[in-house]
Amino acid sequence: MSTNEILDRVLDPFTECLTAEAAQKIVSFRADDETQSRVDDLAAKADRGQLSDEERALYQNYIDTFDLVAIVKSKARSVLAQQGS
Numbered sequence: 001m002s003t004n005e006i007l008d009r010v011l012d013p014f015t016e017c018l019t020a021e022a023a024q025k026i027v028s029f030r031a032d033d034e035t036q037s038r039v040d041d042l043a044a045k046a047d048r049g050q051l052s053d054e055e056r057a058l059y060q061n062y063i064d065t066f067d068l069v070a071i072v073k074s075k076a077r078s079v080l081a082q083q084g085s
Helices: 003-016 020-028 033-047 053-083
Strands: none
Touching (some): 033 053
């Protein structure tokens, strides 16, 4: 089973529970300023090849988390489209 299939299997029941209001809140979600600043700093260091092993692991965790959030947001957008919101 692919990662996408697993995510669909786990997240589809979750998104079926969303109201239009909840889906809109998910779509509007943004990381707080402190978190975004930290990710931006890590991204800049990564671009320069200056991440320590610890920073590289932390940056990858942020990327993985933001990828999951993007998937949940996409599913929330689908809910809104289906509900005509």
